[in-house]
Amino acid sequence: AQKVTQAQTEISVVEKEDVTLDCVYETRDTTYYLFWYKQPPSGELVFLIRRNSFDEQNEISGRYSWNFQKSTSSFNFTITASQVVDSAVYFCALSEAGSNSGYALNFGKGTSLLVTP
Amino acid sequence: EAGVAQSPRYKIIEKRQSVAFWCNPISGHATLYWYQQILGQGPKLLIQFQNNGVVDDSQLPKDRFSAERLKGVDSTLKIQPAKLEDSAVYLCASSLVGSSYNEQFFGPGTRLTVL
Numbered sequence: 144a145q146k147v148t149q150a151q152t153e154i155s156v157v158e159k160e161d162v163t164l165d166c167v168y169e170t171r172d173t174t175y176y177l178f179w180y181k182q183p184p185s186g187e188l189v190f191l192i193r194r195n196s197f198d199e200q201n202e203i204s205g206r207y208s209w210n211f212q213k214s215t216s217s218f219n220f221t222i223t224a225s226q227v228v229d230s231a232v233y234f235c236a237l238s239e240a241g242s243n244s245g246y247a248l249n250f251g252k253g254t255s256l257l258v259t260p
Numbered sequence: 261e262a263g264v265a266q267s268p269r270y271k272i273i274e275k276r277q278s279v280a281f282w283c284n285p286i287s288g289h290a291t292l293y294w295y296q297q298i299l300g301q302g303p304k305l306l307i308q309f310q311n312n313g314v315v316d317d318s319q320l321p322k323d324r325f326s327a328e329r330l331k332g333v334d335s336t337l338k339i340q341p342a343k344l345e346d347s348a349v350y351l352c353a354s355s356l357v358g359s360s361y362n363e364q365f366f367g368p369g370t371r372l373t374v375l
């Protein structure tokens with residue numbers, strides 16, 4: 144079963160628009176961690192943020208913000224005033240702390256974001 | 261601090277041939293992961309090492325894939341014989357320790373094309 148769902152396959156916006164990338168996860172563990180990674184055209188995955196299941200505080204980092212809601216099992220990512228350099232594939236991932244897990248990341252299928260001038 | 265190194269960056273082989281990929285994790289990182297990323301999908305774990313021991317290889321196709329991490333540092337992933345569906349990017353990642361909260365650092369990947 145897919146543990147992380149990113150329903151948006153591709154999003155295209157014009158520069159300076161705000162954009163939200165959706166992520167819905169599924170787990171039976173009470174302790175888990177959620178991540179967002181960025182994969183630019185160069186291919187290397189770049190870590191953006193980590194959130195643990197006990198911390199539902201939203202976080203803002205520059206133009207990036209994250210909204211974690213356990214009630215809806217969602218961990219959405221918003222880019223404010225998007226720029227061309229934000230064009231990339233963004234992955235949401237889940238790591239479960241259960242005893243049977245190896246702490247590997249369960250990735251969603253990714254959302255490809257294209258920001259045009 | 262040097263990142264995760266992988267080689268080669270690209271490899272093209274014919275089906276039924278064998279191929280090997282190499283990964284050098286960040287110095288001091290005990291945990292090493294190999295992921296397979298098929299075009300249009302997210303990375304999928306193949307195998308995880310803690311030092312030189314295997315933690316999870318449940319998704320590794322063991323009839324054709326093998327991996328080792330001698331001395332708990334470098335790792336190699338081998339495919340023998342390769343199939344067309346093995347065409348993918350193979351990503352190596354490392355983390356300081358194996359835990360769910362530890363950030364994983366990824367290498368640039370090896371893009372494999374099987375003809």
